[in-house]
Amino acid sequence: MKMERLPLFPLGVVLYPGERLPLHIFEPRYQDLVRNCLARDMPFGIVLAEEGRLARVGSTARITRILARYADGRIDILVTGEERFRIVQLYSDQPYLTAEVERIVEPFEAPQPALRERLITQHMRLLELVGQTVRPTLYQDVRYLSYVVAANAGLTLKQQQEVLELLTENERLAYLVAHLERLLPQVEQMEAMRRRIQSNGHFPHKPSS
Numbered sequence: 001m002k003m004e005r006l007p008l009f010p011l012g013v014v015l016y017p018g019e020r021l022p023l024h025i026f027e028p029r030y031q032d033l034v035r036n037c038l039a040r041d042m043p044f045g046i047v048l049a050e051e052g053r054l055a056r057v058g059s060t061a062r063i064t065r066i067l068a069r070y071a072d073g074r075i076d077i078l079v080t081g082e083e084r085f086r087i088v089q090l091y092s093d094q095p096y097l098t099a100e101v102e103r104i105v106e107p108f109e110a111p112q113p114a115l116r117e118r119l120i121t122q123h124m125r126l127l128e129l130v131g132q133t134v135r136p137t138l139y140q141d142v143r144y145l146s147y148v149v150a151a152n153a154g155l156t157l158k159q160q161q162e163v164l165e166l167l168t169e170n171e172r173l174a175y176l177v178a179h180l181e182r183l184l185p186q187v188e189q190m191e192a193m194r195r196r197i198q199s200n201g202h203f204p205h206k207p208s209s
Contacts, residue, residue, distance in 0.1 A: 002102070002103070003088060003100050003101065003102055004100070004101060004102075004103075005091075005098055005099070005100055005101075006043075006044065006045045006060070006085065006098060006099055006100075006101045007033050007036065007037065007044040007045065007094070007096055007097070007098050008044065008045045008046075008047055008058075008090075008096065008097040008098060008099050009023075009030060009033060009044050009045065009046050009047075009061070009096070010046075010047050010048075010049035010054055010097065011046055011047075011048070011049060012048070012049060012050060012157070013046070013048065013157075014048050014157060014160035014161050014163075014164055015046040015058070015059045015061060015079075015081040016059060016081050016144075016147035016150060016151055016163075016164065017059055017081045017082060017083060017084060017143075017144065017147055018080070018081055018142070018143065018144065018147055018148070019080070019081045019147060019151050020064070020078060020079070020080050020081075021046075021061070021078070021079050021080075021081070022067065022076065022077070022078050022079075023076070023077050023078075023079060024074065024075075024076050025074060025075045025076070025077060026074045028073065028095075029095035029096045030096060031073050031074070031075060032095055032096065033096045034063065034075060034077060037063060038063060043060040043061055043062045043063075043082055044060070044061055045058045045059070045060055045061070045085060045099065045101065046058050046059055046060075046061045046079075046081070047087070048157060048160075048161050050157055050158075054087075054090075055161055056086060056087050057084060057085070057086050057087070057104070057161070057164055057165045058084070058085060058087070058164075059081040059082065059083065059084050059085070059164070060081070060082045060083050060084075060085060061079035061080070061081060061082070062079060062080050062082050063077050063078070063079055064078050064079060064080045065077065065078040066078075081147075083103050083104070084103070084104040084106075084164065085101040085102060085103050085104060086101060086102050086104055087099045087100075087101055088100045088101060088102055104167075106167060106168060106169070107167070107168060109168050109169060109170055111145065111169050111170060111173060112170055112173065115170060115173040115174060115177060116145055116173060118177050119145065119146075119149055119173055119176055119177050119180070120139050120145070122176075122177065122180035122181070122184060123139075123149045123152075123153065123180065124136075125184060126153065126154065126180060126183070126184060126187065127152075129184075129187045129188060129191050130187065144169055144172075145169070145173065146163065146169055146172030146173050146175075146176060147163075147172075149176055150163045150172070150176060153176060153179065153180065153183075154179075154183050154187075155179065159179065162175070163175060163176070
């Protein structure tokens with residue numbers, strides 16, 4: 001497996017391949033990271049940092065747009081997730097962390113149509129329940145449906161990282177279907193309670209003394 005050295009940006013988020021993420025860069029060391037990546041036209045790695053621990057699997061992030069530059073050196077950028085990687089060795093000889101990494105090559109496996117359709121149906125129901133616009137086009141012409149859904153499926157950070165680390169699309173689809181099977185009844189119950197409260201047009205008056 002080919003190894004490469006990659007600058008790292010630890011964050012409290014999980015970035016999926018194909019996902020776009022705006023970032024506000026204010027620390028001088030990460031301003032240096034961004035400048036170096038722009039000058040060399042290279043990506044950097046985003047890895048989940050939570051409770052002082054660094055995940056071992058992350059995604060490469062390509063800077064696709066500079067949104068704003070500020071006089072004090074801060075910069076707003078838009079990045080797009082590209083490929084997953086696994087950290088082999090960390091280094092702290094730069095102002096920011098770097099790592100020797102290996103890219104994760106996903107074996108080709110045709111997505112199971114039943115899993116895919118089940119997940120789309122569940123996700124559309126979830127969006128409907130929480131009042132978001134349901135757009136069927138969201139699921140069309142995407143390489144990995146699992147990453148599109150996982151980015152907005154009520155997952156905890158731990159669960160988002162678990163999805164990122166699953167090797168194949170069918171494993172991720174099955175994980176998300178099981179997750180939504182547990183989550184949807186809870187959301188439906190909360191929505192039913194909200195409707196009952198809203199439909200109660202009056203409250204008992206306090207008896208006068």
